[in-house]
Amino acid sequence: MIAPALALAASADDVYLVKAGAFYSDNIGRSPTNGQSATTLSVGTELALADVTGPLQGKVAGDLSFNDYLGTDYRKQLVGSMVGNGFWQMVPNLVRWNGDFSFGQVRADQLLPAQPGNIENVFTFSTGPQLHARLGSAAELDLEGFYASTIYQDRPFDNHDVGGRLVLSRLVTPHFRLGLGGAADRITYQDGSGLATPELDHSEAFLRLSINGVRTTLDLDGGVGRLRGGTVDSQETIGRFSASRRLTPFVSAHASYSRDYSNSGTPANLATVQNPGGPVGDLSLLTAGPRLMDSAEIGFTVAALLTKAEISAGHTREQSLLGLFDSRTSDALRLSFTRRLGARSDAGVFTSFTREEITPAILHAQEHLYGVACSISLGGSLGLDSLLERRTRSGSLNANPYTETVFGLYLRYGKADKYHLPR
Numbered sequence: 001m002i003a004p005a006l007a008l009a010a011s012a013d014d015v016y017l018v019k020a021g022a023f024y025s026d027n028i029g030r031s032p033t034n035g036q037s038a039t040t041l042s043v044g045t046e047l048a049l050a051d052v053t054g055p056l057q058g059k060v061a062g063d064l065s066f067n068d069y070l071g072t073d074y075r076k077q078l079v080g081s082m083v084g085n086g087f088w089q090m091v092p093n094l095v096r097w098n099g100d101f102s103f104g105q106v107r108a109d110q111l112l113p114a115q116p117g118n119i120e121n122v123f124t125f126s127t128g129p130q131l132h133a134r135l136g137s138a139a140e141l142d143l144e145g146f147y148a149s150t151i152y153q154d155r156p157f158d159n160h161d162v163g164g165r166l167v168l169s170r171l172v173t174p175h176f177r178l179g180l181g182g183a184a185d186r187i188t189y190q191d192g193s194g195l196a197t198p199e200l201d202h203s204e205a206f207l208r209l210s211i212n213g214v215r216t217t218l219d220l221d222g223g224v225g226r227l228r229g230g231t232v233d234s235q236e237t238i239g240r241f242s243a244s245r246r247l248t249p250f251v252s253a254h255a256s257y258s259r260d261y262s263n264s265g266t267p268a269n270l271a272t273v274q275n276p277g278g279p280v281g282d283l284s285l286l287t288a289g290p291r292l293m294d295s296a297e298i299g300f301t302v303a304a305l306l307t308k309a310e311i312s313a314g315h316t317r318e319q320s321l322l323g324l325f326d327s328r329t330s331d332a333l334r335l336s337f338t339r340r341l342g343a344r345s346d347a348g349v350f351t352s353f354t355r356e357e358i359t360p361a362i363l364h365a366q367e368h369l370y371g372v373a374c375s376i377s378l379g380g381s382l383g384l385d386s387l388l389e390r391r392t393r394s395g396s397l398n399a400n401p402y403t404e405t406v407f408g409l410y411l412r413y414g415k416a417d418k419y420h421l422p423r
Contacts, residue, residue, distance in 0.1 A: 015049075019410045021408060040069050044064050047082070057087060063081065065078070074117055080105075102125075107120075139168070141166075141167075143164070165181065166181060176211055181207075206221045225260065328356070332352065333352065334352040353369075391406075
């Protein structure tokens with residue numbers, strides 16, 4: 001349900017701005033040889049809005065741009081991402097209607113790097129009712145139904161997911177909760193998707209633990225899941241863990257881990273595989289292929305008066321359940337440092353390293369990114385942003401290695417965040 005997220009009242013921490021500018025790339029197609037240079041005109045918006053009062057509540061955040069790649073054969077594109085979630089409190093403290101959405105891009109061919117000719121827009125949304133009932137002084141019941149859908153811009157991988165979830169929990173202390181839950185849903189792919197398994201039945205049973213303290217939050221689910229349909233029949237231990245901790249007034253940390261079967265609400269990028277008798281296509285983007293996925297992330301943020309630093313590391317491993325390939329692993333490390341130089345200017349540096357491997361022996365690639373950025377306030381709500389970054393890709397012979405240097409200059413108008421830098 002998108003409406004609550006789109007009718008948000010501005011607060012002191014909200015971000016809402018429009019931007020317009022251009023960037024130059026010396027290898028817009030990220031080609032191994034004979035790269036094409038091009039200038040791209042770009043207009044867009046950045047949003048981070050929240051309203052947590054009243055019967056309609058929601059959050060939306062995103063960074064979207066519409067790009068025109070001048071002098072190239074690439075089509076004009078809307079790029080970036082946006083996510084939102086919200087609910088309508090139909091009966092206070094008893095029944096509400098939930099909704100969420102996401103918009104972003106995936107690589108059409110996982111053997112190629114992300115570039116204007118190899119990205120596809122994907123839109124997901126889900127909606128449904130939720131009943132929250134108190135059973136005595138300490139017990140609670142949550143019953144939820146949902147419909148979810150995934151829509152691809154070009155390829156016939158659209159699918160929908162219908163199911164429900166039940167959790168019975170007990171409040172042990174004001175900040176500690178234990179529960180027992182179960183869920184079941186059916187994922188159906190549209191005709192013509194080319195998948196050997198057009199329908200999948202997913203079910204799970206789990207124990208739940210939640211801690212919600214002043215400085216610490218922790219949520220943990222652990223249990224057993226099953227995915228079956230057609231040639232697929234898999235049963236595995238599943239788990240979901242997320243935690244955050246404010247270590248000092250200026251330092252916070254977060255960590256997460258999950259092991260789960262995919263569904264329409266689980267974005268992921270998997271391998272490009274050969275569809276027997278057909279063209280090369282990605283059968284594992286979002287729910288375009290059943291899989292078991294393990295993912296983990298840990299990060300730290302330092303936010304002082306004039307300085308902000310972030311570091312995070314992540315790991316994912318995705319195992320195909322159709323036997324088309326073994327697995328895909330991806331590791332990422334990201335660092336950024338931002339400094340307020342004065343009342344009107346910010347500057348920062350950032351870097352990232354990613355490693356991707358598809359087995360057996362399909363792809364091995366590494367990508368490095370280094371960049372600097374600067375933001376200057378021109379008075380009022382007007383500002384000027386600049387960006388310089390360098391990207392390199394290396395690996396196996398089919399990894400399509402490349403190098404690219406990009407310089408961008410943008411005007412923005414609106415309310416930016418405290419440590420605003422173009423990215």
